[in-house]
Amino acid sequence: MKLLTLNTHSLIEPDYEAKRKIFVDFIAREQPEVFALQEVNQTAAAPLLGEIPARYYPCSGNTVLLKADNHAAAVARMLEKQGVQYHWSWLPAKIGYDRYDEGAAVFSRAPITAAENLLLSKSDDYSCWKTRRTLGICAGDVWYYTVHLGWWKDEVEPFAAQWETLSRAAGAKKTAFLLGDFNSEADVRGEGYDLVLRSGWQDTYRLAQQRDEGYTVMQAIDGWRDAPDAAAKKRIDQIWCSQAIAVKSTRVVFDGLREPQVSDHAGVLIEL
Template structure:
């Protein structure tokens, strides 16, 4: 069995982010996730660069000391729990942050790459998006894991998905694609993924046991004016995986609400 978690952390932007980071860390320790995909992993533009020898992607922006993913990994290490960590930079967020996506894995990454999914590559344009791919091992099986934060349908999701899809064509290893897709269930964007030649299924729809549903409540950043709860955070897995359980977490019910998104975890074999 393997356990995955995805969460758009909204890092450093909510109330008491240091407390939220510890809540996330304690959840990771408790659940012992194999791989974790995180989005909106921020660092201040003018904060010091880290001297820690964490795994960096080639030709990527320098990791800073206050990188939210780095601080999370350091917190876990202080608790005696070790995760391998990699981060890629997307664009400037809220005028002051380098914003990106991250992957954490219990096992080493044997290969990583950053795929530019957007049509532009300009850190000053929030449409600039990259997916982070990490090859690692779960339950003795080698897989590709992906952390992604896509644009809305109207802002180019179709083309962004096609670029990620093309980068994965020909891959023979199973896939686990996680993240904030900004395209709810029963929309063209979600349908595009379900019908992808990559052979993917939505862990929520495939799971034998499902707990929870929506991952955002109405009006949040990027969904201004939205009047309904939506499921926009997903874990898509290759067809050969059997999904035992899919659960929404950090929804303010079973665990504290630590972001403007809820998290999603799934158990597969």
């Protein structure tokens, strides 16, 4: 069983359509059971999507309709054309870069039987760029959450408060995976990474029998440019499980080595 996470940057990314094809071809080849995406955008002013790709599972509380250039819908449609079927859901959280409905998506080869719309930030203002939501989907008896958290030292929307909400909700499930951009460096002690560990969650990177360096950000990116170590390598994209499991391998993907870069983040692919 394979799981993948990627902060896509989607419509913001230069050469977006070419990079989207590289990503879709990779998914069609590897066919992970579940993949979770963050920064899954659509242009807020774009026309409505004419025909929604098959196996879409709407998330309750989402009042933003799918638009013609929605990244998740494009990925679903392209996979369908390659004969690869996924069930999928998308949830916007806020207006990003002043023009996008920015959210997250989860794709599952098994049918989605439930979806959760979880507000993590204190703010529920759709126009506020610090508003954070998490989308969780249930496939079989396992929950998968696509995660994009705030920063540890943010004075308005700190990581710790968002993590408490997420951990309480996801931890109540029998088995749950958290996949995404935690905006917390695994190499930094006493901050978000250590808080997640102390909460009893298992880092699949540490559980893996085979692993690489794990770094998913190699240069200064949005949200980190003012940090003293902005250009340092960071392992901020992670996959956690609510219980200790057997992990065969974990590796960074789309880092420009085995696969081309498709975003300002690399992704993580694990095999259980």
